[in-house]
Amino acid sequence: MRRLTEPARQYFSQYGILVWIVVVGLVFSLLSRRFLDLHNLLNIVTQSSIIGILSVGMTLVIITGGGGIDLSVGSIVGISSVTMAMLIIPPSYFRDTASMLSLSVTTMTLVKAVGVALLVGTACGAVNGLFISRVGLPPFIATLGMMITARGVAAYVSAGMPTYGMPKPIVFLGQGRIGGIPLPILIMLVLGVIGYFVLTRTVFGASVIAIGGNRETAKLSGIRVKRILLIVYALNGLLAAVAGIVLTGYGNQAHPEAGALSELYAIGAVVVGGTSLMGGKGGIIGSLLGAILMAEVQNGINILNIPVAYMQPALGTLIVLAVMLDQWQKRRVVSE
């Protein structure tokens, strides 16, 4: 019997978070008949996909260790959202209604707008990377500075106002489906798979892990630490911009405050998923699962009509318990 359950237990000890997702799901489905239907489950994963996309890049950032973290992703979501919108909407429309609902947009305009938005995100990430790798600024501070600054620029660029009614292709990115699966989920999965592949099967990924494990050793073995750090943070910025565009399509609205606080949830998802803040080890899959768990809790609370004042404590407590369980599991496996 033990031999049969052994691989399962090994798997679960590695992905204790999966256990939690199931347990929480069971509890909610007992409390509400409306929880466990396909439509809601799809909703949960869709609602998790923005944090999920952010957590892919954040996993890489945190693995690089040495305090590696990126607090600016939320603001990059915001700035890419409004950059894209501002490049599409003509000033007169913006003045009158800030709505693009009746605007027809050429493909060229759209491509340019999205391209610039992605570029802005990457640039923000690259600036982070430069300050961290070349100037030696602590990642917390460098990305905190970027977080504040980018938010300010986003507010300035959009005059503090949201823009409604995105062009159809953008809305499709956020609300469309392919083969019955919502597009945000597909995008999250694709990016997750690419991230997993990069991290586990490429030299680049191995270098990232090595840097997180022991920076000095990595440098001595010829890894170009500074360049890799720059790339990791720039990539993170790019992914945050992608999340920003998907989010804009999902809500059909571009907003300077978009993504506020999402950096904390992304980091939370990554750590809950098993990646160590010390660096050197972790996994993309765990991070995605972490994002799903958080969306699940939020969803359940809304469905059960629990007052919002209890949502944050529930989420917070659950995250701590999830990590506790995970660590207890790991210790048990080690001692066996």
Add this chain to the structure above:
Amino acid sequence: MSELKKRVLTGAVVAFAALLLLPLAYAGGANESAKKTSKPKVAVVVKTLTGDVFQLKMAEAARDRAIELGADATIYQAGGQTAVQKLVSILEDLIVQKVDIIVVSPLDSKAVVPAFAEAKKAGIVIVCMDQTAEGNDFVSFISTDNYKAAALGAEYAKKALNGKGNVLVVEGAPGSSVGDQRRDGFKETVVKGSDIKIVGSQSGFWQNDKALEAAQNMLQANPDVDLIFSCSDVMVGGILEAIKMAGKEGTIKVISFDGSKFGVNLILDGKIIADVAQFPVKIGKTAAETGIGVWNKSIKVESLARFIDVGTTLITPENAKSLVDSAF
């Protein structure tokens, strides 16, 4: 990076930072010279300018009207829906700056009382807009009655549903008294004398995306919903998306609050059935006029009403066309 390069870089960044501060010297200078020409200095203070078009338009209206009336006016923001501590700091710094008039949306009725007392002692005229404060240190409060306004929306909802049905409410952010008043005004009125049930009420945090998720999840829990009330236009876009994604477009009526151009256009497009209009532009203008009037004694404080209700209108498909241009 070599030591020398680092030092040069630090020096360059410091110099750049200093350059950034230079324009402030001019801004500061402009403010100072204004005092000497005895134009009144007006400070417009709101809780946030981003993500809250109502506050933004109200603040801009107050500032522009003050400038029209010959004053120097600047907008200040606390930077968040609950940033009480920053708001109080702004008020204290305004007293140091020796402004003449403060037009403020206090964010909380109690927290600003000590700061208001100091300002009054310094001879500053204080006008409250949108949100009132406790005590007597301000000369007037200009707003609309959020509770009564939401009740208007509730009456329309009762009519639209023929007195029967399931209703969802998407609330504002916790801690927002304006949001609480709107929510209570709607909820308490809509169930009175009707068979209407409120089957869900969750916070949309005044954010489109959060409102979308809240509405989505509430619709999941309650497949049989007839009407959704949104406490603000900033959230109604997301709510409509949630309805669309639940495949319920056209079967659920939506009533919103604010009366922004976005909301009125939604009525014209047939996407929502009503929008309770507040008039942030009118509020801001009246507040500025009141403040300056009291300051230059053209308005007698004794004859000034404590509460000036700028009024609300319920915008419906019948009157939407005529009101769209004046919407904010």
Add this chain to the structure above:
Amino acid sequence: MANPAHQLGRFTGVIRGAAAAASRALGIWLWVIVFAVVFSLISSHFMSILNLSNVTRQASIFALMATGMTFVIISGGIDLSVGSIISLTSAVFGVMWKMTNNLALSIVAGMMVGLLSGTTIGLLVGFLEIPPFIATFGMMGVGAGLAFAVTPSSISGFPAGFEFLGNGHLFGVPFPVIIAIMAGVIFHFLLRRTRLGVHILATGGSESSALLAGINVRARKLTVYVINGVFASLAGIILCARIRSSYPGIGKDLELDVIAMAVIGGASLVGGSGSVIGALGGALFLTMIQNLFNLIGLYPFMQKVITGGLIVVAVMANQSRRRRRSQAASDVIRASTE
């Protein structure tokens, strides 16, 4: 007799040496002084007694929080929950007052919030080895949500005497400033001159070495989070005194400011070093900047951009100074072993 170029070089060398020495000794305070001078040129109101009183008063609340945070960061941790703990403290304090009308009891209740939360976090981090980010992130959610559950709206009616705690003066110095300076001095001494302080520094520097040296790492970690919790609650009570009311959302988003202040003051996020005096300076630095923005009415959207940039600059400047010192130290070590 000496050629003029050589003289000039000697002269600038002396200036640079003096600047370096001042920078080393004063750290962030050098910047505070420099910026104060610059600010007073930009706005004539900046140096007025009233404004200095305001700024230091506003900063003192953050100074208290930054002091506690410095301890946490030195130990190798971080605390994201301070803002929420302030909110919860405010809420509990207010509700207790509404129920009992007893000021002392209400203050005790409020302080208990910080004590309990700090203890909980300390146990999670020190004994259960939960990463500080997660433990305090969780507590942040708990604190913020519970604050609104305890009381969804603000509470007032406190006696006039209570306001003195936040807005009063003693010999012309704002009362909270006196509290902040006293706490700063005591805890600076605690950090540098007591065994507890040395142990905390060692724990943050290298946990394994500290363990080998026989330091009770777990207890030390518990201690720093309790200290931080108590400081947060204290700051919360003083804030309530300033606004003479309690407000359940009052602490929102303050934690990042506090962490930035501690780091600007010299605390290193990898643990093992930090300065209480520096934290006080960091608190004053960031508060001054906001104060100047308010005095001149700077365009709101510009404020964030400049603040973000200045934080980076301030840390960079402190950074290169610290790096030069440790670089010099390692140079010496390397030289002596060759």
